[in-house]
Amino acid sequence: MSTVKLTVNGKGVSADLEDRTLLVHLLRDHFNLTGTHVGCDTSQCGACVVHIDGRAVKSCTVLVGQANGVNVTTIEGISKGDELHPMQAAFRDNHGLQCGYCTPGMIMSAIDIVHRHSGQLDEDTVRHELEGNICRCTGYHNIVKSVLDAAGRMKVAQAAE
Amino acid sequence: MGVEGIGASVVRKEDRRFITGKGRYVDDIKLQGMTHAHFIRSPHAHAKVKNIDSSVAMKMPGVVGVLTGQEIVDDKVGNLICGWAISSKDGTPMKMGAWPAMAPETVRFAGQAVAVVIAETKNLAKDAAEAVIVTYEELPAVADIAAAIRPGAPQLHPEAPGNIVYDWAIGDEAAVKDAFSKAANIVSLDLTNNRLVPNAMEPRAAIAEYNEAEEHFTLYTTSQNPHVARLVLSAFYNIAQEHKLRVIAPDVGGGFGSKIYIYPEEMVALWASKKVRRPVKWTGDRSEAFLTDAHGRDHVSKAEMAFDKDNRIVALRVKTHANFGAYMSLFSSAVPTYLYATLLSGQYNIPSIYAEVIAVYTNTTPVDAYRGAGRPEASFLIERMMETAARQLKVDPADLRRKNFITTFPHQTPVIMAYDIGDFGASLDVALKAIDYAGFPARKEKAKKEGKLRGIGFSCYIEACGIAPSKAVGSLGAGVGLWESAEVRVNPVGTIEVLTGSHSHGQGHETTFAQLVAERLGVPISQVQIVHGDTDKVQFGMGTYGSRSLAVGGTAIVKAMEKVEAKGKKIAAHLLEASEGDIVIENGEFKVTGTDKSIALPMVALAAYTAHNLPDGMEPGLKETAFYDPTNFTFPAGAYICELEVDSGTGKTSFVNFVAVDDFGRLINPMIVEGQVHGGLAQGIGQALLEGAVYDSSGQLVTASFMDYTMPRADDLPSFKLSHTPTLCPGNPLGVKGCGEAGAIGASAAVINAITDAIGHNKLEMPATPDRVWHAIHGNA
Numbered sequence: 006m007s008t009v010k011l012t013v014n015g016k017g018v019s020a021d022l023e024d025r026t027l028l029v030h031l032l033r034d035h036f037n038l039t040g041t042h043v044g045c046d047t048s049q050c051g052a053c054v055v056h057i058d059g060r061a062v063k064s065c066t067v068l069v070g071q072a073n074g075v076n077v078t079t080i081e082g083i084s085k086g087d088e089l090h091p092m093q094a095a096f097r098d099n100h101g102l103q104c105g106y107c108t109p110g111m112i113m114s115a116i117d118i119v120h121r122h123s124g125q126l127d128e129d130t131v132r133h134e135l136e137g138n139i140c141r142c143t144g145y146h147n148i149v150k151s152v153l154d155a156a157g158r159m160k161v162a163q164a165a166e
Numbered sequence: 167m168g169v170e171g172i173g174a175s176v177v178r179k180e181d182r183r184f185i186t187g188k189g190r191y192v193d194d195i196k197l198q199g200m201t202h203a204h205f206i207r208s209p210h211a212h213a214k215v216k217n218i219d220s221s222v223a224m225k226m227p228g229v230v231g232v233l234t235g236q237e238i239v240d241d242k243v244g245n246l247i248c249g250w251a252i253s254s255k256d257g258t259p260m261k262m263g264a265w266p267a268m269a270p271e272t273v274r275f276a277g278q279a280v281a282v283v284i285a286e287t288k289n290l291a292k293d294a295a296e297a298v299i300v301t302y303e304e305l306p307a308v309a310d311i312a313a314a315i316r317p318g319a320p321q322l323h324p325e326a327p328g329n330i331v332y333d334w335a336i337g338d339e340a341a342v343k344d345a346f347s348k349a350a351n352i353v354s355l356d357l358t359n360n361r362l363v364p365n366a367m368e369p370r371a372a373i374a375e376y377n378e379a380e381e382h383f384t385l386y387t388t389s390q391n392p393h394v395a396r397l398v399l400s401a402f403y404n405i406a407q408e409h410k411l412r413v414i415a416p417d418v419g420g421g422f423g424s425k426i427y428i429y430p431e432e433m434v435a436l437w438a439s440k441k442v443r444r445p446v447k448w449t450g451d452r453s454e455a456f457l458t459d460a461h462g463r464d465h466v467s468k469a470e471m472a473f474d475k476d477n478r479i480v481a482l483r484v485k486t487h488a489n490f491g492a493y494m495s496l497f498s499s500a501v502p503t504y505l506y507a508t509l510l511s512g513q514y515n516i517p518s519i520y521a522e523v524i525a526v527y528t529n530t531t532p533v534d535a536y537r538g539a540g541r542p543e544a545s546f547l548i549e550r551m552m553e554t555a556a557r558q559l560k561v562d563p564a565d566l567r568r569k570n571f572i573t574t575f576p577h578q579t580p581v582i583m584a585y586d587i588g589d590f591g592a593s594l595d596v597a598l599k600a601i602d603y604a605g606f607p608a609r610k611e612k613a614k615k616e617g618k619l620r621g622i623g624f625s626c627y628i629e630a631c632g633i634a635p636s637k638a639v640g641s642l643g644a645g646v647g648l649w650e651s652a653e654v655r656v657n658p659v660g661t662i663e664v665l666t667g668s669h670s671h672g673q674g675h676e677t678t679f680a681q682l683v684a685e686r687l688g689v690p691i692s693q694v695q696i697v698h699g700d701t702d703k704v705q706f707g708m709g710t711y712g713s714r715s716l717a718v719g720g721t722a723i724v725k726a727m728e729k730v731e732a733k734g735k736k737i738a739a740h741l742l743e744a745s746e747g748d749i750v751i752e753n754g755e756f757k758v759t760g761t762d763k764s765i766a767l768p769m770v771a772l773a774a775y776t777a778h779n780l781p782d783g784m785e786p787g788l789k790e791t792a793f794y795d796p797t798n799f800t801f802p803a804g805a806y807i808c809e810l811e812v813d814s815g816t817g818k819t820s821f822v823n824f825v826a827v828d829d830f831g832r833l834i835n836p837m838i839v840e841g842q843v844h845g846g847l848a849q850g851i852g853q854a855l856l857e858g859a860v861y862d863s864s865g866q867l868v869t870a871s872f873m874d875y876t877m878p879r880a881d882d883l884p885s886f887k888l889s890h891t892p893t894l895c896p897g898n899p900l901g902v903k904g905c906g907e908a909g910a911i912g913a914s915a916a917v918i919n920a921i922t923d924a925i926g927h928n929k930l931e932m933p934a935t936p937d938r939v940w941h942a943i944h945g946n947a
Contacts (some may be wrong), residue, residue, distance in 0.1 A: 023289065039194035040187015042419075044367045045452040049872035052367060080187035093185040097177050100841045104672030105184030106367040106419030112185065128885065135880035139872065141367050141420050142672045144848030144909075145880040147841060 009069045013038070014082030020069075028067035029053040032079060040080040040109045044139070051138030054110040055079045061117035063137070080109035083116070091158035092116050092151075101151030103142035114138050115152045116159075124160045126153060171685035172900075175837035179691060180676040189417045192371035192386050193449045200373070201230050203435060203448040204291035206281040206298055207457065208273035211529035211865020212307035212320065215271055215280050215300065223283060223297040228290035230442050232298060233434070234281040235268035243267060243437055244403040246430065248494040249645040252503050255335040255522075262331070263323025263527065265493040267403075267430035267437075273302070274322055274492035275531050276866055277457025282434055284442050288449070307529035307865035311466050311487045314528045322492060322527040331490055331525035332499070336507045336581055342520040345481035349472035353555040359543045360932045361464035361489065361859040362852075363456055363875055364536045366671075368419020370459065371449040372432040374439035382410045383439065387432050389415040390425045390669050391709020394646070396701050398428045398496070405436045415699040418671035422849070423535040424459045425671065426711050427496040431458075456870040461859055462536020464489040465502065465543050471551050477559055479514055479570050484521040484547065492527060495534035499525070504582075504642050505540030505630075505712075511579035512548035513590045513626045513803060514570040519580045529865040535711065537849055537910040538629070545627040549915035553624060554928055563624050563919075564598060571626075583630055585801045588829060590626060592891040597805040597827040600887055606809070609822075619812040619943075620822070621924025624805070627912035631904035632800035632897070633712030649795035650714070651707050652722035654683075654730050656788040658775040660768025662689060664726075665697045667707010668719035673906065674838040675715060679723055681834050682900075686727055687767060688753040705791070713904030716834065717800050721898045725792035733788060734770050740781045741765055741773060800895050800903040804828035806847075808916040812924045817940030819855060819921060821884035826912070828888070831895040831903040839905045840888050846909020847886055852878040853910075854917035858933045876933070 010019040013036060020035045032038040032055070041064055044052035053064040056078040064077075083090040092112050095101065102108040118134045119126065131152045132145065140148060170176050183189050208215075220232035246265040253259050268279045280300055285291035306320040313319060314329040322329055346352065373386040383406040389395050392413040400408040418425060431448050439446045450458070467486040474480050488502035507521040538545075552570075556563035568591060577585045598604075606622050613620035633639075636647030653665040662683055668675060675698065680691035697703050707719070731751060738756035739746040748759050757764040770788070773779060777786035809822040826843055833839050856876035860869045869875040894901030914932060921939060922928050930942045 025289070033194075038187070039191075040189070042191070042368070043193070043451075044369070045872050047452065047871045047873050049877075050367065050452075080185075084186060089185065096185050097181040100178070100837050102181060102184055103674070103841060103845065104367065104420040105180075105189045105417065106191065108184050109187050129881075132881040132883075139367065139877050139879065141365055141422070141849075141877070142845045143841060144844035144846075144878075144886070145883055146844040146885055149880060149885065 007070060009073050011072050011074060012076045014078055022069050024070060026069045027065050028069060028072050029064040031069050032064060038079050038081050042106055042109060044106065049139065051114060052107050052110040054113040054138065056113060056117065061114045080113060091162050092155040095151040095155035095158060099147050099151040099154055101143065101147045107138060107140045111138050111140065111148060115155065118152065119156045119159050124156045126156045128153065170691045171681055172832065172834050174681065175835055176677060176681065176691065178674050178677040179680060180674065191368055191417045191419055192373060192388050195373055195386055197373060197375055197445040200445040200447050201284050201286060201442060202288040202291050203438065203446050204283050204288065204295045205279040205431065206283065206295050206300060207277045207279050208302065209276060210273060210302055210304050211276045211309065212305040213273050213302040214305065215269060215273060216303050217301040218281055219299040223294040226294045226297060228286035229294045230284040230286065230444065232281060232283050233438055233441065235266055235270035238268050238434065238437060239266055239270045241437065242404055243433060246493065247398065247402045247496065248499055249496050250500040251643040252332050252334055252499040254332045260332040260499055261326035262494050263325050267433040275529055277531065279430055282438060284438055284446060309528055309530060309861040309863055309865045311489050311526050311528065314526045322529065326527055329527040331494065331527060333522070333524045334503050335520065335522045337520035338518050338580065339520045341518040342481045342483050345518055346472045346483065349480055350475040351473040351559060352470055353551065353558050354470040355551050355554050357467045357469065357547055357550060358931050359463045359465040359546055360853060362462045362536055362857050363859050364422045364424035364459055364462060365455065365877060366420030366422055366424055369450040369452060369455045370425065370429065370431065372435040373445060373447045374435040375445040376440040376443065378443065383436055384412045384414065385432060385436055386414045386416065388418050388425050389413065390421040390671060390711055392669065392699055392701050393667060393707050394709055395428050399433065399436065403433055405433060412702045415669055421671045422537040423462065423539055423711060427460055427534060429458065452872065453870055456867060456875065457531060460495045460534035461491065461531050462533065463543060464533050467547055469547055469551055471555060473555065473559065477561060477566060477569060479516050482510060482516050482519045484510060486521065486523045488523055488525045489528050489530065489533055490525050491530045491532035493532045495532040498532065498534045501535050501540040506544050508582045509541050509544035509628065509630060510548060510581055511583070512545065513572060513628050515572050516580065530861055531867070537846065538907040539712070541629040541907065542850070542911045542914065545625065545911045546915045549625040549627065550918060553919040564594060564603065567624065567626050568594065584798065586798055586896055587893045588801060588803050589891060589893050590803060593803065593805040593827040593829055594626060596889050596891055597807045597825050600825040600827070600889060601807045601809055601823055613811055619814055619924040621812065621920040622807065622809045623916045623919025623923055624807055625912045625916035625919065626805045628801055628803040629907060629911050630799040631713035631802055631907070632717035632796050633714045634799055635797060636795050646708065647795065648708055649793055650719040650722045651705060651791065651793045652719065652726045653705070653789065653791045654723065654726040656730060656771045658772050660771045661693050663695045663697055664723055665704045666719050666723060667704055667709065668715040669699050669710045673710065673715060673842065674835065678716065678834050678838055679720065682720060682723055683727065686731065687751060689767060713802065713906040716900065716902045717898055717904050718794060718796050720900055720902065722792050722794035724899055725794050726790045729790035729792065730788060736781055736784065737770050737773055738765050741779065796897060798897045800897060802828065802830050802903040802905065802908050804908060804912060806912045806916040808920040810920045810924065812921060812939060814943050817936035817943065819934065819939060823887065824884050825887045826909065827891055828905065828908055829891050829893055830905045831892055832901040833890065833892065834902065842905045843888055843909045844886055846907060847913045848878050848883055849910040850913025851883060851917055854914040854932050854934060856882060856933050
């Protein structure tokens, strides 16, 4: 057992855990942040993607010991109150989701993609960058549209700030 | 159409909870005192269970119990059922082997459960499972159809000699033989329809709770049809009576057919919750999903088509072997028979058809309906055949199709189905234009100069949806009726709840169904709540599969609304002192035509519930129920054309263009419909290029993770060009046909037809991986 201290969605939290616990289970089972999902057991599907210190990471690849002292943002932490993050709004407006299971991981990955490319994205780049996130419902058509749309929205939002 | 009514692409009501991480899936639910289950599964494809020693495990910390297959048999929990009786052509009933929820004596596929560990946490249950020692005596296994039907093959079930479940046939064999004897040309084709793993992104899960005081069970489960689950669990499995069992399917993360069935894990969770007197939770991991979710497809077929001298089809003969895996899953028997062979006429006038289907047991995971269920296999066969015939007869594939299209409706095929309406030529015309078919030869030539092999492929599919008229399916062996129910409740303040027996697991019912209400009553969709997925709320329903929810469930909603409107008009006429016949409903108001007199829906609702001033003899309240049984299947159809390039050096396929033109009848929410098509196309293309469940000869699934089984990723797929050429379905008041499965049904033939066009010969199996395509180009040397 170890005590882990970290920041989750802006709040300092701690938990006593078995060393083998994965970050995704810490978030889901101990902090009730069930928006982060588990879709596979081989780190392929991306349903569990969160941000660690601002970078997209599959939370099933992180042991809680590695999460000591880090700053985690989950899908529950990206909107400002009732105001959706531009990526969330773009997924809704472009029908970028169906069953919703892969969606939180998709959105968290997509935000990181836009950041890393400074908003300069084309369809091929988005499709290539999404290879770590599997969706079975949408055929990705509207996810790609959503990410391209959000890249524009995020630029506008950034300019406004 | 209003801004939120029929035909409006409004954004989905359900999305906000999903994009903010507030969806509530089964694994997100925690109950007080909940324990966790982990199943012990056979590593062997075929073996006797000689002994299970749980003595060490039982002493481990946190272990609540270890339960075995023998105990579930001793407690008289029923074996798993198959809900559709099919007889062989000699009249004998299908030969069904017993399938206990956990195997007491014999395991018949790798992954079959033999015992379950219940513990305080999932990790403790997994740890204890490692300490349970199961002694097996391995038996020889058969992993594919050829091995299973070979003389002297190992036998799976004593009930099924030769591993044959049934040998079924449809059509007129003599007429087909006669037509073939007079044919000018005969085209033949051998096809394999590869086995697929559905892989909804949410793994299956179940939480069962037994309330001792009430002698009542609650089951949270990942189901497409919670009422069917309750019916089967109570009527056949002896676990709980129907009125003592509540089944809740909350947010469900995709189904594609795989969540229709009542699996052993849900049965065991319920049974175990009473044994350990605590809630029991099981969440499958992806490896368990690969091993235990019902797989799809897996046919081997030989097809022959006869043409007259004018290239008109005169007959079709098909022989198909269908792999059922180790046991008969819930609707497995219907898939390669009434959902497959009845669609073998495709979009074409075919005077006579004869199809034989031989269903076979193998030591593999059970096979059942997966998106399209039988119809993709039929469509793939017919559309590969039409392309092959065009090449053999040296005619244009579009022209050959057009010459043979059915053009008058209704049309009775020789294999049961009566197509009600369609315009196959219209869909093909739009598709040809969208892909610029006229310009294709020049594009192919240009690609050739650049060293690329370019091909174009067609697929003109038809499917039977709106499943299904109860009397018709009953006469064909179905164990249930396939109607749907709806209840429309107008609350005293005028908000509306619609209870439906359909279940949404990605399809957007909360929006589409609310639009039906908005269209008729003129209320905003924000005032309408769609309630589904809970047997304590919705009285009964048959769930969601077979692209049925709108055509059947939506029509039930319309029928219930008609009753609500009729009563509302009576109340409004009474209050406005007008004649009932003069009342119309517009924009949320009941109006007296030709006057400025009106009363808003909330006031009518309030009057219905206060009951201070109702017409004499009228019951208070404003709530109506309807059960709707369809009169026919619906027949969505379309034309898909795929243009692609093959790199002869690597065998890699790259899409140039993919055009899908569909006829779904009236569209309620075009945005949602197109999303359904995109997803279906991805699964059809996945089958054609990437996906395939592979077993080794000992029955081990070697593609049992996302590292080995290729799921389509974003960069495997193109953006799609969609169009619609609707003809309104005459069989329901909405004129709708269903759109959920079309893409998966139509896409794979278009892709394989395009690749075989590009490489210049026809011998290519799915999935057409770069390795296979390279060998197809360069020979096997």
